[in-house]
Amino acid sequence: MDDLRQLFQVMTRRFGFLNKNCCTAGGCDISLVQSHILYEISRQRRPSMQQVAETLGTDITTFSRQIQSLIKMNLVKKTPDPEDRRVSLLSLTPEGNYVTETIDQQMKLYLEEVFSHMNAFxxxxxxxxxxxxxxxxxxxxxxxxxxxx
Amino acid sequence: MDDLRQLFQVMTRRFGFLNKNCCTAGGCDISLVQSHILYEISRQRRPSMQQVAETLGTDITTFSRQIQSLIKMNLVKKTPDPEDRRVSLLSLTPEGNYVTETIDQQMKLYLEEVFSHMNAFxxxxxxxxxxxxxxxxxxxxxxxxxxxx
DNA sequence: GATAAATACTTGCATTTTACAACCAAAAAG
DNA sequence: CTTTTTGGTTGTAAAATGCAAGTATTTATC
Structure with a gap:
């Protein structure tokens, strides 16, 4: 209780490592930020660029280029919104879905492992x-x- | 309990934002990684480069350059270890200490604010x-x- | 005690990431 | 219909990253 910040710092660092580990684990080999982008696209319902960038707190210009990479890697698809032709709606390709799913399973596995050291309560x-x-x-x-x- | 990962993701992201906010707040204007480096140097007892780099999970070459920047900014000092002249022991300059302390206080203030929405229990x-x-x-x-x- | 191997750190280089400024196009406001 | 706002993209330049290779010191190993 004394060093509150330390507790948070250690926890988030460890969780960050976990996240990073899951990116480079067999099969998929993507950066940490890319992993987070994929995760958010899969979680939100056909979000716009702005929405995801805002969620992740990244500059829209940086985000734009990250998406370009992910499209080049054939993990993400960008479709113009018929309602507003300025916005691009983001979605995962089948490959992107597979990668995202794989990472997610790995994460869940690790988290279960962590919680296995506790009792149910x-x-x-x-x-x-x-x-x-x-x-x-x-x-x-x-x-x-x-x-x- | 359903989406365990989501809980962690949101929490760590928010804490990351908090950290980032505290860097750019008045007075000190340093990067997030630099903030973490300063924090670890202040926490560990005259650590070596390796130790801090290891703690933060950053490549030693990247870390070496980060330290060079921090030295140029007059926030960090590097003194050769008399026991082993290969290692450099890291410590904060008075300025570095001040910056680190300021960030820490800001963080603690924010954390207290967060916890103010809860009861003691x-x-x-x-x-x-x-x-x-x-x-x-x-x-x-x-x-x-x-x-x- | 000389030689080999390991360790701590730095530099060269090439790539990636980042973000401000300036831009374009579509939509909303006037 | 013009102006402003909004969503997104490039230009450019700076910073961050990491592998390979290097230096210097220390620790085996013979």
């Missing part, structure tokens, strides 16, 4: 705590959002 | 949960460590 408490934390961070508009806006 | 539970999580991740040697080794 502890696991439940930890999960509930993270939920609570997320809610609190959401409430606190001042911090924990992208620096841009 | 919830806060205690959340902190204990993160501790537990860190322990579990440490136990699980397979994941959650640097991909390099």
């Amino acid at each position: 502890e696991k439940e408490t930890v999960i509930r705590s993270i939920q609570l934390l997320n809610e609190s961070m959401a409430k606190s508009g001042k911090c924990c959002t992208t620096p841009l806006g | 919830e806060k205690e539970t959340v902190i204990r949960s993160i501790q537990l999580l860190n322990e579990s991740m440490a136990k699980s040697g397979k994941c959650c460590t640097t991909p390099l080794g």
Whole structure:
């Protein structure tokens, strides 16, 4: 309880490593940011560029180029929105879906491994705590959002 | 409990934003990685380059250059280890200490703000949960460590 | 005690990532 | 119909990254 920040720092660093490990694991070999982009595209429902970039807190110009790479790698598809021809809707190609799915399974496997060191009650408490934390961070508009806006 | 990964993803992303915000806040204007380096140097007791690079999971060559920048900015000092003249021990300059301290206070302020949305019991539970999580991740040697080794 | 091997770190180089500024095109506002 | 706003793309330049190769010191090994 003394060094609160340290706790967070260690936890997020470890989770970052986990994420990174899952990118370079057999088969798919993509960067960490690309992994996050794929994840968000799969999670959101045909999002626009802006939406995903905003979620990840990356500059739209950087994001634009990242998407270009992912399209070149045949993992992502960009379709113009018929409602508003300025926006491009993002979706995963079958290959992109496969890669994303593979990473996700790997992540889940690792997370289960981590939680295997706890009993059911502890696991439940930890999960509930993270939920609570997320809610609190959401409430606190001042911090924990992208620096841009 | 359904989407465990999502919970982690959101939490770490938010904490990452928080970290990023604290770098660019008035006075100090350093990159996120530099902030992490400063933090680790202040936390560890006169660490060597390898130690900090290892902790952060960054390549030693990249790290070497980062340190060069921080030295040029007069935030970090490198002193040869008398025991082993190959190693360089890292420490903060007074300026570096000030910057690091400022960031730390900002972080703590933000974290307190986040926890202000909880009651004492919830806060205690959340902190204990993160501790537990860190322990579990440490136990699980397979994941959650640097991909390099 | 000389030689080989390992370790700690730096530099060369090439690639990737990043972001500000300036831009284009479509939509909304006036 | 003109102006402004919005979604997205390039130009360019800086920073970050990491492999390969190098230097210097220390630790085996014979």
